[in-house]
Amino acid sequence: MSLSIQKRKDIIFFSILACFLLVVLPGGLEPFRLNLVGKYLTYAFVTIGLVVCWGDAGILSLGQGIFFGLGGYCMAMFLKLQASTVEATKNQSTPGIPDFMDWNQITALPWFWKPFHSLPFSLIAVMAVPAALAALIGFAMFRRQVGGTYFAIITQAIASVLTILIIGQQGYTGGVNGITDLRTLDGWDIRTDHAKLVLYYIGVVLLLACMLFVWFVRSSKLGRILHAMRDQENRVRFSGYNVVNFKIFAFTLSAAMAGIGGALFTLEVGFMSPTFVGIVPSIDMVIYCAVGGRNSLLGAVYGTLLVNWARTSFSESMPEIWTFAMGALFIGVVLFLPGGLSSLYQNYLDRYMTRLVAALTARFKPARV
Amino acid sequence: MLWGYSFSDLTSIFVMQSFAGLILFSVFLLMALGLAIVFGQMGVINMAHGEFMILGAYTTYVCSQVFSRWIPTLFGAYFFIAVILAFIVAGAVGMLLEWGLIRFLYRRPLDTLLATWGVSLMLQQLFRSVFGAREVGVQLPDWMMGSFNLNETTQIPVNGVIVVGLTFFITLGIYALLLKSRWGCQVRAVMQNRSMAGAVGINTEWIDRLTFGLGCGVAGVAGAAFTMIGSTSPTAGQQYIVDTFLVVAFGGTQSLGGTIASAFSISQARSILEFFLSGSMAQVIVLLTVIGILMLRPQGLFSMKVRR
Numbered sequence: 001m002s003l004s005i006q007k008r009k010d011i012i013f014f015s016i017l018a019c020f021l022l023v024v025l026p027g028g029l030e031p032f033r034l035n036l037v038g039k040y041l042t043y044a045f046v047t048i049g050l051v052v053c054w055g056d057a058g059i060l061s062l063g064q065g066i067f068f069g070l071g072g073y074c075m076a077m078f079l080k081l082q083a084s085t086v087e088a089t090k091n092q093s094t095p096g097i098p099d100f101m102d103w104n105q106i107t108a109l110p111w112f113w114k115p116f117h118s119l120p121f122s123l124i125a126v127m128a129v130p131a132a133l134a135a136l137i138g139f140a141m142f143r144r145q146v147g148g149t150y151f152a153i154i155t156q157a158i159a160s161v162l163t164i165l166i167i168g169q170q171g172y173t174g175g176v177n178g179i180t181d182l183r184t185l186d187g188w189d190i191r192t193d194h195a196k197l198v199l200y201y202i203g204v205v206l207l208l209a210c211m212l213f214v215w216f217v218r219s220s221k222l223g224r225i226l227h228a229m230r231d232q233e234n235r236v237r238f239s240g241y242n243v244v245n246f247k248i249f250a251f252t253l254s255a256a257m258a259g260i261g262g263a264l265f266t267l268e269v270g271f272m273s274p275t276f277v278g279i280v281p282s283i284d285m286v287i288y289c290a291v292g293g294r295n296s297l298l299g300a301v302y303g304t305l306l307v308n309w310a311r312t313s314f315s316e317s318m319p320e321i322w323t324f325a326m327g328a329l330f331i332g333v334v335l336f337l338p339g340g341l342s343s344l345y346q347n348y349l350d351r352y353m354t355r356l357v358a359a360l361t362a363r364f365k366p367a368r369v
Numbered sequence: 370m371l372w373g374y375s376f377s378d379l380t381s382i383f384v385m386q387s388f389a390g391l392i393l394f395s396v397f398l399l400m401a402l403g404l405a406i407v408f409g410q411m412g413v414i415n416m417a418h419g420e421f422m423i424l425g426a427y428t429t430y431v432c433s434q435v436f437s438r439w440i441p442t443l444f445g446a447y448f449f450i451a452v453i454l455a456f457i458v459a460g461a462v463g464m465l466l467e468w469g470l471i472r473f474l475y476r477r478p479l480d481t482l483l484a485t486w487g488v489s490l491m492l493q494q495l496f497r498s499v500f501g502a503r504e505v506g507v508q509l510p511d512w513m514m515g516s517f518n519l520n521e522t523t524q525i526p527v528n529g530v531i532v533v534g535l536t537f538f539i540t541l542g543i544y545a546l547l548l549k550s551r552w553g554c555q556v557r558a559v560m561q562n563r564s565m566a567g568a569v570g571i572n573t574e575w576i577d578r579l580t581f582g583l584g585c586g587v588a589g590v591a592g593a594a595f596t597m598i599g600s601t602s603p604t605a606g607q608q609y610i611v612d613t614f615l616v617v618a619f620g621g622t623q624s625l626g627g628t629i630a631s632a633f634s635i636s637q638a639r640s641i642l643e644f645f646l647s648g649s650m651a652q653v654i655v656l657l658t659v660i661g662i663l664m665l666r667p668q669g670l671f672s673m674k675v676r677r
Contacts, residue, residue: 060479140664149414149478150667153614154660160611161656168649279611283486290483323494330487334480335473 009357013298014211021204031193038200038268040308041207043068045261047289047300048207048214049254054286055294056223057250058230059147063155064258064285066162067130069277071259073166073173074129076272077113078122079182079190099181104171113172119186126263127256134255138248147233147247156279163278178273182266190267203264210257211297217253218297226250287326290333293342303341382644385524390640392529392598395536398632399591400609401616402543405628407584408617410547410560411577413471414482417489418613419606421463421585424492425455425592426601427500433507445510452535452593459589464582471581472574489607496603504600513597528597539590544625546583556580615659621669631669635659 003011025037046064054060086095092102097109115121137158141151166173174180182190189195217223229236229243237243266272275281292303307329314322337343400422407415415421432451436444466488474481509528516524547553558566559576567573595601616635620627635655642651663669 060482062482141667144664144667146664146667149482150618150663152479152482153414153611153618154663157611157615157656157660161653161660164649164656165653168647168653279607283483286483287486320494320498323497324491327487327489327491327494330490331470331484334477334484334487335470338477338480 005354005358008361009353012357017298017301018208031196034200035196035268036312038203039265040305041203042261042265042268043285043288044207044301044304045210046258046285047304048211048297049257050286050289051294051297051300052214053250053254054289056218056226056230057247059247059251060152061155061251062152062282062286063159065277065282066159067134067255067258068262070130071126071262072266072272072276074122074125075263075266076179076182077116078119079185080179081117083181083183100174101171106171110172127259130255130259131252134252135248138251142244142247159277159279159282163274166274166277176274178271180271182270191270196268199268206260214297287330291340293340295339296342299340299342386641386644387637388525388529390637392532393640394633394636395532396591396595397616397636398536398629399539399587399594400613401628401632402540403584403587403591404613404617405625407581410556411580412478414478416482416485416610417492418588419610420489420492421459421588422592422595423496423601423606424462425459425589426596427496428455428458429593429596430505430507430601437508445512452590455589455593456586460582460586463585464578467578467581472577493603502603504602506600507596532594532597535594539587618663619659619669627669
């Protein structure tokens with residue numbers, strides 16, 4: 001074991017998070033609360049994507065809700081088709097199509113719904129559709145060196161277009177109510193408490209896997225190029241790197257992760273609606289990331305949990321205060337704590353942790369020659 | 370889609386729809402002018418701009434209530450006083466915001482965006498606590514309610530004419546202020562090169578504050594105009610903010626004339642399409658077109674050539 005102190009700390013903190021999510025929370029929370037945590041963790045997929053895209057590569061996307069929503073809708077379309085068998089919908093004028101289509105006088109399944117009969121296709125689409133859209137947007141924008149605030153505004157506009165489109169085309173998308181009344185995943189009922197527990201564990205394991213992947217990306221040479229690009233884009237360009245492709249990669253990666261999060265959200269919550277697509281949820285997710293720390297994976301996950309936990313408990317007791325508190329949180333974090341909670345840790349606790357970890361793991365270190 | 374209408378029907382549809390588009394254009398333009406000053410000239414992304422508009426709208430609402438209850442004799446003229454008050458209130462709050470928050474963030478535009486989003490959340494909640502979550506509408510004096518009948522099928526509403534006229538004068542005023550006055554010259558100097566402007570003796574902090582206040586004040590006037598065409602609710606501003614940013618970006622952030630041209634083309638396209646398609650599809654098509662053009666031409670339609 002000749003790992004550097006930093007690596008050892010990373011491993012220890014990652015294990016603590018894994019332990020917390022896999023053992024402590026399921027043991028200590030009632031099923032309802034645990035399901036809520038599971039819901040928050042689906043947002044954490046978006047925030048760790050934002051750590052790469054915003055924290056590392058410096059691309060602030062205010063449209064992560066697009067990708068979260070697309071992933072969620074892909075999953076919801078599959079589940080809805082499963083719930084709309086010919087027997088289950090025999091009272092409709094056209095049996096075998098989702099109920100909201102029937103209400104909107106649509107008599108045949110639209111072509112883009114048809115592939116979602118297949119589970120493998122849907123699971124691939126959950127990642128591929130958001131990633132493809134992100135690659136397209138990225139290709140169009142980064143190639144023309146559109147970045148910074150312009151990019152943020154355009155992603156926001158796309159989020160608002162998608163929301164308007166989903167609400168407007170209610171015959172194809174379920175409109176403002178979204179796709180509701182989802183029942184089974186390939187014959188497995190997702191509404192029972194047991195299923196929710198299983199889904200929670202699936203969510204946590206997937207999140208940890210995604211974190212490991214992102215950790216790998218960030219510690220590789222690729223991660224360093226992303227950092228360099230954020231700080232001195234022109235120098236990286238003049239050093240012979242194709243900045244555009246790296247930006248597209250970071251943005252696409254974050255979109256694919258958001259898609260996974262959205263799909264898990266649909267499974268755990270049991271519906272998908274345009275309220276999770278638009279501008280407001282997109283910016284909310286950015287603030288989760290900012291509170292936790294845009295440069296820290298663990299910080300982003302803790303930030304997501306913390307803000308959502310605060311939101312739930314405040315809005316249960318005093319909803320008016322909560323919106324004020326959320327606004328103040330935005331301003332406070334930006335003004336006084338640009339690095340988020342993780343920068344607090346870095347500034348005050350890290351040196352003690354370093355000593356502690358060094359002392360604890362000293363015996364694993366080979367004697368210095 | 371044009372079948373089934375006679376020629377004269379089509380003409381009056383066209384005239385009335387384009388006038389409806391002209392009213393939408395006025396509100397867009399007033400919003401966008403404020404944003405063009407704040408975003409285009411200062412480079413500050415103010416996500417709370419929509420809330421400043423709503424602040425102006427609520428000021429107008431309060432004015433109409435006060436006049437109808439205590440000064441009913443002057444009720445016919447309250448709208449003009451409300452416009453001035455909306456400008457002052459929104460401008461003052463804007464200057465306060467600049468002093469308390471924005472001035473610390475001039476070097477971090479992305480962070481300004483997040484912080485002002487926080488401001489917009491707080492303002493929305495403030496409106497909700499004070500005025501309630503339900504929509505409120507203002508009472509119009511009798512003389513503003515009617516419409517001019519051009520012929521038996523074409524009608525032009527009086528309040529629309531007032532809104533359009535107001536927009537015309539405000540635009541003219543801003544144009545003169547920024548491009549002809551000494552103060553406007555200082556503003557442009559500060560925006561082009563802050564340290565150089567400071568070196569020749571311009572009080573840059575004060576210019577920043579006044580410019581931001583002016584942008585917010587114009588948004589307040591937009592809010593007063595907005596009460597003529599729609600009802601005011603705490604979250605109404607948020608629905609306009611993205612459209613407005615697109616208008617400013619589409620016109621080229623540095624150019625006032627570009628802002629006017631893009632507000633005109635976007636609102637006209639939208640209101641004419643709205644008649645033939647559903648409202649949401651019209652909005653989607655126009656937004657997508659604008660996004661597409663911005664992807665091809667990120668600097669906007671009319672951009673000044675500046676060396677950066």
